[in-house]
Amino acid sequence: MAANPDPDAALMLRVKRGDRGAFEDLVNKYKQPVMNIICRTIGDATEAEDLCQNVFVQVFKSADRYRVSAKFSTWLYTITRNLCLNEIRRRSRHPADSLDVTHPDNDAQPLRQFEDTKNPSVPETLLREELERKIQQALAELPDNQRIAILLCRQEDVSYEEISRVLGCSLSATKSLIHRGRETLKQRLKPYLRTGAWKGTEK
């Protein structure tokens, strides 16, 4: 029996008994952390929102089988990781759409639209966005397990033991994954590490 009972596990037990209000509370608490992990893992904000919805629907469908053997967040992030990996595998079997494909309702409009970078609004905003893109790109280039481990690390309330349970590997293997991931990120983001800014702003 845990010394500090998990309040989220108590909510989930209420969901198991049919309490929709408890489920709504869990969705409101975890929707942003789950969305952050999914978005940074699969790299597509639109698909990420659908996948995020699927995570919570899966949690609801699996409520009957929920057991308080670990923290609720560990179980939730395990479902999140599994659905992310399924999506990544699905994409590897079906390559992405061509950028030249037009919208089905309007031939003059491309299927995917991107921000017009030739007309910047505020330089600092652009630079910040550029840096965020670099960080996102460096994360995307990591192996899946390293990326997910580092993203889970950002959640303060998720311990290394829980991360190892989510990833399905030992504690030492998990720490090794995180260490290797961070080393790779440090190499790729070296120009920005000291100042935390894009080189263009340095005086």
Next chain:
Amino acid sequence: MKEREMNEMEFNQLLDTAARRPLTAQEEARLRAHLAANPQAQPVWEEEAGLTRLLNRLPDAPLASNFTARVMRAVERESYRRSRASGVFRWFGRLRPVYRFATAGSLLVLAALGYFQYQAVSREKMAASLATVADTVGATSEVAPLPAVEMLKDFDAIYLLGRTRPQADEDLLATLSQVAMK
């Protein structure tokens, strides 16, 4: 009392901690002391802290304002689908055991009755067909009476007679041809 200096393992532990949450005042003091005593650790600390700063710069991923409402609607649809699919089984499961056995037993009895009824109907149909054949044979025998039973006694011999071809009497043929030649 001077605080004991950190060893390398403790320094790495502190780097791990700093990657996950802000350091406490005590932890920061220990770190400053360690960096002052070990200047070669300074770039290692700066790189780690720099990476943590960059990762913390990542904004939250965009999420629709009505996301929770959409999830709740999806969950309602899922509940409705499951209740339609398992309505009968769920009703059965809610019965007390004695009523469950009674219901199952009644269903078995009905199934057995249905099977025997099917067998009875099949036999009736077969009997009706045989009666029709018998009537047909009776009607035919008035037009072309069947032979007496005694005639059919040596049926096998008569049957074979009808099937064999007569063999030529070659001795008789030889004698007749000699007579013809004379």
